[in-house]
Amino acid sequence: MTKLAAFQQIFRLPDALLPYVDLVATAQEIDLVVALGERALSVGQVAEALGLGGAAAERLLLDATLRAVVERVVEDSAICYRACNAYRRVTYLSMQDYDGWLRVPEDVRATLIEWHLDENIRHHDLARRLDLLRQDPDSLEIHNRDILLLEEALEIVAAAELHVVVPCDCRTTVAACAHERWNTCFRLDDRGRWTLEMGEGQIVTKEECIQILLNADRAGLIHTGQRAEKGRKATVNGNCCACCSYPIRAGMALGMAQQWPRRHYLAHRDEARCVGCGVCVERCPFGALFCREAEDGCMEIVFDADACFGCGLCANTCPEGAMTMRPLSV
Ligand code: SF4
Ligand code: SF4
Structure with missing residues:
Protein backbone atom coordinates (compact mmCIF):
# COMPACT_ATOMS: atom_id res chain seq x y z
CA MET A 1 0.00 0.00 0.00
CA SER A 94 -12.41 25.98 5.74
CA MET A 95 -11.87 28.29 8.73
CA GLN A 96 -8.08 28.22 8.55
CA ASP A 97 -7.65 28.32 4.77
CA TYR A 98 -10.90 29.65 3.35
CA ASP A 99 -9.29 30.77 0.07
CA GLY A 100 -7.73 27.33 -0.37
CA TRP A 101 -11.09 25.66 0.33
CA LEU A 102 -12.77 27.88 -2.29
CA ARG A 103 -10.16 26.80 -4.85
CA VAL A 104 -11.69 23.30 -4.77
CA PRO A 105 -14.02 23.29 -7.81
CA GLU A 106 -17.64 24.05 -6.93
CA ASP A 107 -19.03 20.67 -8.05
CA VAL A 108 -16.42 18.82 -5.96
CA ARG A 109 -17.14 21.08 -2.98
CA ALA A 110 -20.87 20.37 -3.36
CA THR A 111 -20.16 16.62 -3.11
CA LEU A 112 -17.89 17.19 -0.12
CA ILE A 113 -20.46 19.38 1.63
CA GLU A 114 -23.06 16.58 1.35
CA TRP A 115 -20.50 14.08 2.66
CA HIS A 116 -19.61 16.47 5.49
CA LEU A 117 -23.26 16.81 6.57
CA ASP A 118 -23.60 13.00 6.67
CA GLU A 119 -20.41 12.80 8.72
CA ASN A 120 -21.69 15.55 11.02
CA ILE A 121 -24.87 13.52 11.61
CA ARG A 122 -22.73 10.46 12.39
CA HIS A 123 -20.18 12.36 14.50
CA HIS A 124 -22.85 13.86 16.76
CA ASP A 125 -24.94 10.67 16.80
CA LEU A 126 -27.84 12.82 15.63
CA ALA A 127 -30.15 10.05 14.44
CA ARG A 128 -30.23 8.60 17.98
CA ARG A 129 -30.47 11.98 19.67
CA LEU A 130 -33.28 13.13 17.42
CA ASP A 131 -35.10 9.87 18.16
CA LEU A 132 -34.92 10.82 21.83
CA LEU A 133 -36.36 14.22 20.91
CA ARG A 134 -39.20 12.54 19.02
CA GLN A 135 -40.06 10.57 22.15
CA ASP A 136 -39.55 13.51 24.50
CA PRO A 137 -39.59 17.00 22.93
CA ASP A 138 -38.15 18.36 26.20
CA SER A 139 -35.07 16.13 26.07
CA LEU A 140 -31.88 18.14 26.53
CA GLU A 141 -29.74 15.43 24.93
CA ILE A 142 -28.64 17.67 22.11
CA HIS A 143 -26.50 20.74 21.48
CA ASN A 144 -27.71 23.98 19.90
CA ARG A 145 -31.22 22.95 20.79
CA ASP A 146 -33.28 26.10 20.58
CA ILE A 147 -34.15 28.91 18.21
CA LEU A 148 -34.01 32.15 20.17
CA LEU A 149 -35.77 35.43 19.56
CA LEU A 150 -33.50 38.47 19.41
CA GLU A 151 -34.69 39.68 22.81
CA GLU A 152 -33.94 36.27 24.38
CA ALA A 153 -30.47 36.21 22.81
CA LEU A 154 -29.77 39.77 23.98
CA GLU A 155 -30.75 38.87 27.52
CA ILE A 156 -28.44 35.84 27.54
CA VAL A 157 -25.48 37.80 26.14
CA ALA A 158 -26.07 40.60 28.66
CA ALA A 159 -26.07 38.11 31.55
CA ALA A 160 -22.82 36.41 30.46
CA GLU A 161 -19.46 37.44 31.96
CA LEU A 162 -17.07 36.11 29.33
CA HIS A 163 -17.74 36.72 25.64
CA VAL A 164 -15.65 34.85 23.07
CA VAL A 165 -16.33 34.97 19.35
CA VAL A 166 -15.32 32.33 16.78
CA PRO A 167 -15.83 32.03 13.03
CA CYS A 168 -18.96 30.29 11.78
CA ASP A 169 -17.69 26.89 10.59
CA CYS A 170 -21.04 26.28 8.86
CA ARG A 171 -20.66 29.30 6.58
CA THR A 172 -16.92 28.83 5.99
CA THR A 173 -17.58 25.23 4.92
CA VAL A 174 -20.82 25.52 2.94
CA ALA A 175 -20.18 29.07 1.71
CA ALA A 176 -23.65 29.25 0.16
CA CYS A 177 -24.35 32.89 1.05
CA ALA A 178 -22.69 36.24 1.60
CA HIS A 179 -23.55 36.49 5.31
CA GLU A 180 -20.74 37.35 7.74
CA ARG A 181 -18.69 34.23 8.52
CA TRP A 182 -15.88 35.58 10.70
CA ASN A 183 -16.28 36.11 14.45
CA THR A 184 -20.03 35.72 14.36
CA CYS A 185 -20.60 32.70 16.63
CA PHE A 186 -20.43 33.02 20.41
CA ARG A 187 -18.87 30.97 23.17
CA LEU A 188 -20.02 32.39 26.49
CA ASP A 189 -18.65 31.87 30.02
CA ASP A 190 -17.45 28.26 30.61
CA ARG A 191 -17.58 27.35 26.95
CA GLY A 192 -15.67 30.53 26.18
CA ARG A 193 -12.98 29.56 28.70
CA TRP A 194 -12.72 26.09 27.15
CA THR A 195 -12.51 27.60 23.64
CA LEU A 196 -9.65 29.87 24.73
CA GLU A 197 -7.86 26.91 26.33
CA MET A 198 -8.07 25.16 22.96
CA GLY A 199 -6.23 28.11 21.43
CA GLU A 200 -9.32 29.31 19.56
CA GLY A 201 -11.62 32.31 19.67
CA GLN A 202 -11.22 35.95 20.50
CA ILE A 203 -12.44 37.75 23.61
CA VAL A 204 -14.79 40.69 22.96
CA THR A 205 -16.51 42.98 25.42
CA LYS A 206 -20.16 42.50 26.28
CA GLU A 207 -21.00 45.64 24.29
CA GLU A 208 -19.12 44.34 21.24
CA CYS A 209 -20.88 40.99 21.52
CA ILE A 210 -24.27 42.72 21.70
CA GLN A 211 -23.38 44.76 18.62
CA ILE A 212 -22.37 41.61 16.70
CA LEU A 213 -25.71 40.08 17.67
CA LEU A 214 -27.66 43.16 16.56
CA ASN A 215 -25.73 43.32 13.26
CA ALA A 216 -26.41 39.63 12.66
CA ASP A 217 -30.12 40.13 13.30
CA ARG A 218 -30.23 43.15 11.03
CA ALA A 219 -28.54 41.09 8.31
CA GLY A 220 -31.24 38.41 8.66
CA LEU A 221 -29.46 35.74 10.70
CA ILE A 222 -31.31 33.45 13.12
CA HIS A 223 -30.13 33.09 16.72
CA THR A 224 -29.64 29.61 18.12
CA GLY A 225 -28.42 28.25 21.43
CA GLN A 226 -30.12 26.81 24.45
CA ARG A 227 -32.76 28.13 26.79
CA ALA A 228 -32.36 27.80 30.53
CA GLU A 229 -34.18 24.58 31.33
CA LYS A 230 -33.92 21.81 33.92
CA GLY A 231 -31.01 23.54 35.64
CA ARG A 232 -29.14 24.08 32.39
CA LYS A 233 -27.71 27.52 31.77
CA ALA A 234 -28.94 29.52 28.79
CA THR A 235 -26.47 30.31 26.05
CA VAL A 236 -26.30 31.71 22.54
CA ASN A 237 -24.11 29.76 20.10
CA GLY A 238 -24.82 30.83 16.59
CA ASN A 239 -26.14 33.49 14.28
CA CYS A 240 -27.32 31.10 11.62
CA CYS A 241 -28.52 31.19 8.03
CA ALA A 242 -30.94 28.62 6.67
CA CYS A 243 -28.64 27.72 3.77
CA CYS A 244 -25.42 26.82 5.64
CA SER A 245 -26.33 25.97 9.26
CA TYR A 246 -25.49 22.34 10.03
CA PRO A 247 -28.13 22.02 12.80
CA ILE A 248 -30.88 23.46 10.58
CA ARG A 249 -29.84 21.35 7.56
CA ALA A 250 -29.37 18.19 9.65
CA GLY A 251 -32.74 18.71 11.35
CA MET A 252 -34.35 18.97 7.91
CA ALA A 253 -32.40 15.98 6.51
CA LEU A 254 -33.58 13.83 9.44
CA GLY A 255 -37.22 14.94 9.18
CA MET A 256 -36.98 17.06 12.35
CA ALA A 257 -37.28 20.56 10.93
CA GLN A 258 -38.41 22.99 13.63
CA GLN A 259 -37.95 20.32 16.29
CA TRP A 260 -34.16 20.63 16.14
CA PRO A 261 -33.25 23.39 16.50
CA ARG A 262 -36.57 23.75 18.25
CA ARG A 263 -38.98 26.57 17.61
CA HIS A 264 -40.70 27.98 20.66
CA TYR A 265 -42.80 30.65 18.96
CA LEU A 266 -44.99 30.99 15.93
CA ALA A 267 -45.40 34.18 13.96
CA HIS A 268 -48.83 35.77 13.81
CA ARG A 269 -49.93 38.37 11.26
CA ASP A 270 -52.61 40.91 12.13
CA GLU A 271 -54.23 41.43 8.73
CA ALA A 272 -55.95 44.61 9.87
CA ARG A 273 -52.63 46.29 10.61
CA CYS A 274 -50.72 44.94 7.63
CA VAL A 275 -50.14 47.45 4.82
CA GLY A 276 -48.64 44.85 2.46
CA CYS A 277 -45.19 46.43 2.27
CA GLY A 278 -43.51 43.03 1.85
CA VAL A 279 -40.67 43.68 4.32
CA CYS A 280 -41.47 40.46 6.19
CA VAL A 281 -41.52 38.47 2.92
CA GLU A 282 -37.98 39.63 2.13
CA ARG A 283 -36.90 38.92 5.65
CA CYS A 284 -38.25 35.38 6.19
CA PRO A 285 -35.42 32.87 5.59
CA PHE A 286 -37.81 29.93 5.26
CA GLY A 287 -40.36 31.16 2.72
CA ALA A 288 -43.10 31.07 5.37
CA LEU A 289 -44.29 34.49 4.17
CA PHE A 290 -44.89 35.05 0.49
CA CYS A 291 -46.88 37.19 -1.98
CA ARG A 292 -49.55 35.84 -4.26
CA GLU A 293 -52.27 37.27 -6.44
CA ALA A 294 -55.63 37.34 -4.68
CA GLU A 295 -58.97 36.68 -6.43
CA ASP A 296 -59.51 40.41 -6.91
CA GLY A 297 -56.18 40.64 -8.79
CA CYS A 298 -54.39 42.45 -5.96
CA MET A 299 -51.23 41.02 -4.37
CA GLU A 300 -51.71 39.60 -0.91
CA ILE A 301 -49.29 38.46 1.79
CA VAL A 302 -49.71 34.84 2.81
CA PHE A 303 -48.36 33.22 5.98
CA ASP A 304 -47.67 29.48 6.02
CA ALA A 305 -47.54 28.50 9.70
CA ASP A 306 -46.17 25.03 8.87
CA ALA A 307 -43.07 26.58 7.30
CA CYS A 308 -42.44 29.02 10.17
CA PHE A 309 -39.37 28.37 12.34
CA GLY A 310 -40.37 30.97 14.94
CA CYS A 311 -37.17 32.98 14.50
CA GLY A 312 -38.89 36.35 14.93
CA LEU A 313 -37.03 38.10 12.10
CA CYS A 314 -40.34 39.20 10.55
CA ALA A 315 -41.76 40.54 13.80
CA ASN A 316 -38.73 42.61 14.73
CA THR A 317 -38.78 44.50 11.42
CA CYS A 318 -42.47 44.87 10.53
CA PRO A 319 -42.89 48.66 10.39
CA GLU A 320 -46.58 48.43 11.38
CA GLY A 321 -46.21 46.02 14.29
CA ALA A 322 -48.49 43.64 12.39
CA MET A 323 -46.23 40.60 12.93
CA THR A 324 -45.97 39.32 16.48
CA MET A 325 -44.51 36.17 18.01
CA ARG A 326 -46.76 33.89 20.05
CA PRO A 327 -45.27 31.26 22.38
CA LEU A 328 -46.13 27.74 21.23
CA SER A 329 -46.58 26.39 24.73
CA VAL A 330 -49.45 28.78 25.56
S1 SF4 B 1 -43.83 43.74 7.16
FE1 SF4 B 1 -45.68 44.01 8.33
S2 SF4 B 1 -46.86 45.53 7.23
FE2 SF4 B 1 -45.26 44.81 5.82
S3 SF4 B 1 -46.25 43.09 4.72
FE3 SF4 B 1 -45.27 42.19 6.47
S4 SF4 B 1 -46.85 42.12 8.06
FE4 SF4 B 1 -47.53 43.55 6.49
S1 SF4 C 1 -42.53 33.79 9.42
FE1 SF4 C 1 -41.59 32.48 10.96
S2 SF4 C 1 -39.74 31.71 9.97
FE2 SF4 C 1 -40.42 33.48 8.78
S3 SF4 C 1 -39.31 35.23 9.62
FE3 SF4 C 1 -41.27 35.10 10.69
S4 SF4 C 1 -40.85 33.88 12.51
FE4 SF4 C 1 -39.14 33.55 11.09
Whole structure:
Protein backbone atom coordinates (compact mmCIF):
# COMPACT_ATOMS: atom_id res chain seq x y z
CA MET A 1 0.00 0.00 0.00
CA THR A 2 1.38 3.45 -0.87
CA LYS A 3 1.84 6.06 1.84
CA LEU A 4 -0.99 8.14 0.37
CA ALA A 5 -3.35 5.16 0.31
CA ALA A 6 -2.46 4.42 3.94
CA PHE A 7 -3.13 8.06 4.86
CA GLN A 8 -6.48 8.00 3.04
CA GLN A 9 -7.54 4.89 4.92
CA ILE A 10 -6.43 6.03 8.38
CA PHE A 11 -7.77 9.57 7.89
CA ARG A 12 -11.03 8.37 6.27
CA LEU A 13 -10.42 10.79 3.43
CA PRO A 14 -13.22 10.72 0.82
CA ASP A 15 -12.10 10.04 -2.77
CA ALA A 16 -13.33 13.48 -3.87
CA LEU A 17 -10.82 15.13 -1.52
CA LEU A 18 -7.85 13.03 -2.62
CA PRO A 19 -6.73 15.37 -5.46
CA TYR A 20 -6.69 18.22 -2.89
CA VAL A 21 -4.82 16.32 -0.20
CA ASP A 22 -2.23 19.13 0.04
CA LEU A 23 -5.01 21.30 1.51
CA VAL A 24 -5.75 18.66 4.11
CA ALA A 25 -2.26 17.80 5.31
CA THR A 26 1.37 18.71 4.68
CA ALA A 27 3.82 15.98 3.58
CA GLN A 28 5.14 15.82 7.14
CA GLU A 29 1.61 15.54 8.57
CA ILE A 30 0.91 12.67 6.17
CA ASP A 31 4.04 10.92 7.52
CA LEU A 32 2.79 11.62 11.04
CA VAL A 33 -0.69 10.17 10.44
CA VAL A 34 0.76 7.08 8.76
CA ALA A 35 3.21 6.62 11.67
CA LEU A 36 0.35 6.93 14.16
CA GLY A 37 -1.95 4.54 12.31
CA GLU A 38 -4.74 3.61 14.70
CA ARG A 39 -2.51 4.08 17.78
CA ALA A 40 -1.91 6.95 20.18
CA LEU A 41 1.78 7.82 20.61
CA SER A 42 3.69 10.08 22.96
CA VAL A 43 5.90 12.94 21.74
CA GLY A 44 8.97 10.72 22.26
CA GLN A 45 7.48 7.85 20.26
CA VAL A 46 6.51 10.23 17.43
CA ALA A 47 10.03 11.70 17.44
CA GLU A 48 11.51 8.21 17.15
CA ALA A 49 9.07 7.05 14.44
CA LEU A 50 9.76 10.12 12.29
CA GLY A 51 13.46 10.49 13.10
CA LEU A 52 12.92 13.95 14.60
CA GLY A 53 14.37 15.70 17.62
CA GLY A 54 12.03 16.14 20.60
CA ALA A 55 11.48 19.86 20.02
CA ALA A 56 10.72 19.36 16.31
CA ALA A 57 8.26 16.56 17.11
CA GLU A 58 6.57 18.76 19.72
CA ARG A 59 6.23 21.64 17.22
CA LEU A 60 4.85 19.34 14.54
CA LEU A 61 2.29 17.87 16.96
CA LEU A 62 1.22 21.30 18.21
CA ASP A 63 0.63 22.59 14.66
CA ALA A 64 -1.10 19.37 13.61
CA THR A 65 -3.36 19.55 16.67
CA LEU A 66 -4.37 23.15 15.91
CA ARG A 67 -5.13 22.05 12.32
CA ALA A 68 -7.17 19.04 13.55
CA VAL A 69 -4.87 16.60 11.78
CA VAL A 70 -4.18 14.92 15.12
CA GLU A 71 -5.82 15.19 18.52
CA ARG A 72 -4.39 15.09 22.00
CA VAL A 73 -5.58 12.22 24.22
CA VAL A 74 -4.62 10.95 27.66
CA GLU A 75 -3.53 7.30 27.77
CA ASP A 76 -2.42 5.74 31.09
CA SER A 77 -2.13 9.28 32.53
CA ALA A 78 0.28 10.29 29.74
CA ILE A 79 -0.40 12.85 27.01
CA CYS A 80 -0.44 11.15 23.62
CA TYR A 81 -1.56 11.98 20.09
CA ARG A 82 -3.79 10.09 17.73
CA ALA A 83 -4.79 10.73 14.14
CA CYS A 84 -7.93 12.81 13.62
CA ASN A 85 -10.08 12.29 10.55
CA ALA A 86 -11.11 14.10 7.39
CA TYR A 87 -14.47 15.17 8.85
CA ARG A 88 -12.85 17.15 11.66
CA ARG A 89 -10.08 18.44 9.43
CA VAL A 90 -12.54 19.83 6.84
CA THR A 91 -14.38 21.72 9.60
CA TYR A 92 -11.13 23.48 10.50
CA LEU A 93 -9.72 23.61 6.98
CA SER A 94 -12.41 25.98 5.74
CA MET A 95 -11.87 28.29 8.73
CA GLN A 96 -8.08 28.22 8.55
CA ASP A 97 -7.65 28.32 4.77
CA TYR A 98 -10.90 29.65 3.35
CA ASP A 99 -9.29 30.77 0.07
CA GLY A 100 -7.73 27.33 -0.37
CA TRP A 101 -11.09 25.66 0.33
CA LEU A 102 -12.77 27.88 -2.29
CA ARG A 103 -10.16 26.80 -4.85
CA VAL A 104 -11.69 23.30 -4.77
CA PRO A 105 -14.02 23.29 -7.81
CA GLU A 106 -17.64 24.05 -6.93
CA ASP A 107 -19.03 20.67 -8.05
CA VAL A 108 -16.42 18.82 -5.96
CA ARG A 109 -17.14 21.08 -2.98
CA ALA A 110 -20.87 20.37 -3.36
CA THR A 111 -20.16 16.62 -3.11
CA LEU A 112 -17.89 17.19 -0.12
CA ILE A 113 -20.46 19.38 1.63
CA GLU A 114 -23.06 16.58 1.35
CA TRP A 115 -20.50 14.08 2.66
CA HIS A 116 -19.61 16.47 5.49
CA LEU A 117 -23.26 16.81 6.57
CA ASP A 118 -23.60 13.00 6.67
CA GLU A 119 -20.41 12.80 8.72
CA ASN A 120 -21.69 15.55 11.02
CA ILE A 121 -24.87 13.52 11.61
CA ARG A 122 -22.73 10.46 12.39
CA HIS A 123 -20.18 12.36 14.50
CA HIS A 124 -22.85 13.86 16.76
CA ASP A 125 -24.94 10.67 16.80
CA LEU A 126 -27.84 12.82 15.63
CA ALA A 127 -30.15 10.05 14.44
CA ARG A 128 -30.23 8.60 17.98
CA ARG A 129 -30.47 11.98 19.67
CA LEU A 130 -33.28 13.13 17.42
CA ASP A 131 -35.10 9.87 18.16
CA LEU A 132 -34.92 10.82 21.83
CA LEU A 133 -36.36 14.22 20.91
CA ARG A 134 -39.20 12.54 19.02
CA GLN A 135 -40.06 10.57 22.15
CA ASP A 136 -39.55 13.51 24.50
CA PRO A 137 -39.59 17.00 22.93
CA ASP A 138 -38.15 18.36 26.20
CA SER A 139 -35.07 16.13 26.07
CA LEU A 140 -31.88 18.14 26.53
CA GLU A 141 -29.74 15.43 24.93
CA ILE A 142 -28.64 17.67 22.11
CA HIS A 143 -26.50 20.74 21.48
CA ASN A 144 -27.71 23.98 19.90
CA ARG A 145 -31.22 22.95 20.79
CA ASP A 146 -33.28 26.10 20.58
CA ILE A 147 -34.15 28.91 18.21
CA LEU A 148 -34.01 32.15 20.17
CA LEU A 149 -35.77 35.43 19.56
CA LEU A 150 -33.50 38.47 19.41
CA GLU A 151 -34.69 39.68 22.81
CA GLU A 152 -33.94 36.27 24.38
CA ALA A 153 -30.47 36.21 22.81
CA LEU A 154 -29.77 39.77 23.98
CA GLU A 155 -30.75 38.87 27.52
CA ILE A 156 -28.44 35.84 27.54
CA VAL A 157 -25.48 37.80 26.14
CA ALA A 158 -26.07 40.60 28.66
CA ALA A 159 -26.07 38.11 31.55
CA ALA A 160 -22.82 36.41 30.46
CA GLU A 161 -19.46 37.44 31.96
CA LEU A 162 -17.07 36.11 29.33
CA HIS A 163 -17.74 36.72 25.64
CA VAL A 164 -15.65 34.85 23.07
CA VAL A 165 -16.33 34.97 19.35
CA VAL A 166 -15.32 32.33 16.78
CA PRO A 167 -15.83 32.03 13.03
CA CYS A 168 -18.96 30.29 11.78
CA ASP A 169 -17.69 26.89 10.59
CA CYS A 170 -21.04 26.28 8.86
CA ARG A 171 -20.66 29.30 6.58
CA THR A 172 -16.92 28.83 5.99
CA THR A 173 -17.58 25.23 4.92
CA VAL A 174 -20.82 25.52 2.94
CA ALA A 175 -20.18 29.07 1.71
CA ALA A 176 -23.65 29.25 0.16
CA CYS A 177 -24.35 32.89 1.05
CA ALA A 178 -22.69 36.24 1.60
CA HIS A 179 -23.55 36.49 5.31
CA GLU A 180 -20.74 37.35 7.74
CA ARG A 181 -18.69 34.23 8.52
CA TRP A 182 -15.88 35.58 10.70
CA ASN A 183 -16.28 36.11 14.45
CA THR A 184 -20.03 35.72 14.36
CA CYS A 185 -20.60 32.70 16.63
CA PHE A 186 -20.43 33.02 20.41
CA ARG A 187 -18.87 30.97 23.17
CA LEU A 188 -20.02 32.39 26.49
CA ASP A 189 -18.65 31.87 30.02
CA ASP A 190 -17.45 28.26 30.61
CA ARG A 191 -17.58 27.35 26.95
CA GLY A 192 -15.67 30.53 26.18
CA ARG A 193 -12.98 29.56 28.70
CA TRP A 194 -12.72 26.09 27.15
CA THR A 195 -12.51 27.60 23.64
CA LEU A 196 -9.65 29.87 24.73
CA GLU A 197 -7.86 26.91 26.33
CA MET A 198 -8.07 25.16 22.96
CA GLY A 199 -6.23 28.11 21.43
CA GLU A 200 -9.32 29.31 19.56
CA GLY A 201 -11.62 32.31 19.67
CA GLN A 202 -11.22 35.95 20.50
CA ILE A 203 -12.44 37.75 23.61
CA VAL A 204 -14.79 40.69 22.96
CA THR A 205 -16.51 42.98 25.42
CA LYS A 206 -20.16 42.50 26.28
CA GLU A 207 -21.00 45.64 24.29
CA GLU A 208 -19.12 44.34 21.24
CA CYS A 209 -20.88 40.99 21.52
CA ILE A 210 -24.27 42.72 21.70
CA GLN A 211 -23.38 44.76 18.62
CA ILE A 212 -22.37 41.61 16.70
CA LEU A 213 -25.71 40.08 17.67
CA LEU A 214 -27.66 43.16 16.56
CA ASN A 215 -25.73 43.32 13.26
CA ALA A 216 -26.41 39.63 12.66
CA ASP A 217 -30.12 40.13 13.30
CA ARG A 218 -30.23 43.15 11.03
CA ALA A 219 -28.54 41.09 8.31
CA GLY A 220 -31.24 38.41 8.66
CA LEU A 221 -29.46 35.74 10.70
CA ILE A 222 -31.31 33.45 13.12
CA HIS A 223 -30.13 33.09 16.72
CA THR A 224 -29.64 29.61 18.12
CA GLY A 225 -28.42 28.25 21.43
CA GLN A 226 -30.12 26.81 24.45
CA ARG A 227 -32.76 28.13 26.79
CA ALA A 228 -32.36 27.80 30.53
CA GLU A 229 -34.18 24.58 31.33
CA LYS A 230 -33.92 21.81 33.92
CA GLY A 231 -31.01 23.54 35.64
CA ARG A 232 -29.14 24.08 32.39
CA LYS A 233 -27.71 27.52 31.77
CA ALA A 234 -28.94 29.52 28.79
CA THR A 235 -26.47 30.31 26.05
CA VAL A 236 -26.30 31.71 22.54
CA ASN A 237 -24.11 29.76 20.10
CA GLY A 238 -24.82 30.83 16.59
CA ASN A 239 -26.14 33.49 14.28
CA CYS A 240 -27.32 31.10 11.62
CA CYS A 241 -28.52 31.19 8.03
CA ALA A 242 -30.94 28.62 6.67
CA CYS A 243 -28.64 27.72 3.77
CA CYS A 244 -25.42 26.82 5.64
CA SER A 245 -26.33 25.97 9.26
CA TYR A 246 -25.49 22.34 10.03
CA PRO A 247 -28.13 22.02 12.80
CA ILE A 248 -30.88 23.46 10.58
CA ARG A 249 -29.84 21.35 7.56
CA ALA A 250 -29.37 18.19 9.65
CA GLY A 251 -32.74 18.71 11.35
CA MET A 252 -34.35 18.97 7.91
CA ALA A 253 -32.40 15.98 6.51
CA LEU A 254 -33.58 13.83 9.44
CA GLY A 255 -37.22 14.94 9.18
CA MET A 256 -36.98 17.06 12.35
CA ALA A 257 -37.28 20.56 10.93
CA GLN A 258 -38.41 22.99 13.63
CA GLN A 259 -37.95 20.32 16.29
CA TRP A 260 -34.16 20.63 16.14
CA PRO A 261 -33.25 23.39 16.50
CA ARG A 262 -36.57 23.75 18.25
CA ARG A 263 -38.98 26.57 17.61
CA HIS A 264 -40.70 27.98 20.66
CA TYR A 265 -42.80 30.65 18.96
CA LEU A 266 -44.99 30.99 15.93
CA ALA A 267 -45.40 34.18 13.96
CA HIS A 268 -48.83 35.77 13.81
CA ARG A 269 -49.93 38.37 11.26
CA ASP A 270 -52.61 40.91 12.13
CA GLU A 271 -54.23 41.43 8.73
CA ALA A 272 -55.95 44.61 9.87
CA ARG A 273 -52.63 46.29 10.61
CA CYS A 274 -50.72 44.94 7.63
CA VAL A 275 -50.14 47.45 4.82
CA GLY A 276 -48.64 44.85 2.46
CA CYS A 277 -45.19 46.43 2.27
CA GLY A 278 -43.51 43.03 1.85
CA VAL A 279 -40.67 43.68 4.32
CA CYS A 280 -41.47 40.46 6.19
CA VAL A 281 -41.52 38.47 2.92
CA GLU A 282 -37.98 39.63 2.13
CA ARG A 283 -36.90 38.92 5.65
CA CYS A 284 -38.25 35.38 6.19
CA PRO A 285 -35.42 32.87 5.59
CA PHE A 286 -37.81 29.93 5.26
CA GLY A 287 -40.36 31.16 2.72
CA ALA A 288 -43.10 31.07 5.37
CA LEU A 289 -44.29 34.49 4.17
CA PHE A 290 -44.89 35.05 0.49
CA CYS A 291 -46.88 37.19 -1.98
CA ARG A 292 -49.55 35.84 -4.26
CA GLU A 293 -52.27 37.27 -6.44
CA ALA A 294 -55.63 37.34 -4.68
CA GLU A 295 -58.97 36.68 -6.43
CA ASP A 296 -59.51 40.41 -6.91
CA GLY A 297 -56.18 40.64 -8.79
CA CYS A 298 -54.39 42.45 -5.96
CA MET A 299 -51.23 41.02 -4.37
CA GLU A 300 -51.71 39.60 -0.91
CA ILE A 301 -49.29 38.46 1.79
CA VAL A 302 -49.71 34.84 2.81
CA PHE A 303 -48.36 33.22 5.98
CA ASP A 304 -47.67 29.48 6.02
CA ALA A 305 -47.54 28.50 9.70
CA ASP A 306 -46.17 25.03 8.87
CA ALA A 307 -43.07 26.58 7.30
CA CYS A 308 -42.44 29.02 10.17
CA PHE A 309 -39.37 28.37 12.34
CA GLY A 310 -40.37 30.97 14.94
CA CYS A 311 -37.17 32.98 14.50
CA GLY A 312 -38.89 36.35 14.93
CA LEU A 313 -37.03 38.10 12.10
CA CYS A 314 -40.34 39.20 10.55
CA ALA A 315 -41.76 40.54 13.80
CA ASN A 316 -38.73 42.61 14.73
CA THR A 317 -38.78 44.50 11.42
CA CYS A 318 -42.47 44.87 10.53
CA PRO A 319 -42.89 48.66 10.39
CA GLU A 320 -46.58 48.43 11.38
CA GLY A 321 -46.21 46.02 14.29
CA ALA A 322 -48.49 43.64 12.39
CA MET A 323 -46.23 40.60 12.93
CA THR A 324 -45.97 39.32 16.48
CA MET A 325 -44.51 36.17 18.01
CA ARG A 326 -46.76 33.89 20.05
CA PRO A 327 -45.27 31.26 22.38
CA LEU A 328 -46.13 27.74 21.23
CA SER A 329 -46.58 26.39 24.73
CA VAL A 330 -49.45 28.78 25.56
S1 SF4 B 1 -43.83 43.74 7.16
FE1 SF4 B 1 -45.68 44.01 8.33
S2 SF4 B 1 -46.86 45.53 7.23
FE2 SF4 B 1 -45.26 44.81 5.82
S3 SF4 B 1 -46.25 43.09 4.72
FE3 SF4 B 1 -45.27 42.19 6.47
S4 SF4 B 1 -46.85 42.12 8.06
FE4 SF4 B 1 -47.53 43.55 6.49
S1 SF4 C 1 -42.53 33.79 9.42
FE1 SF4 C 1 -41.59 32.48 10.96
S2 SF4 C 1 -39.74 31.71 9.97
FE2 SF4 C 1 -40.42 33.48 8.78
S3 SF4 C 1 -39.31 35.23 9.62
FE3 SF4 C 1 -41.27 35.10 10.69
S4 SF4 C 1 -40.85 33.88 12.51
FE4 SF4 C 1 -39.14 33.55 11.09
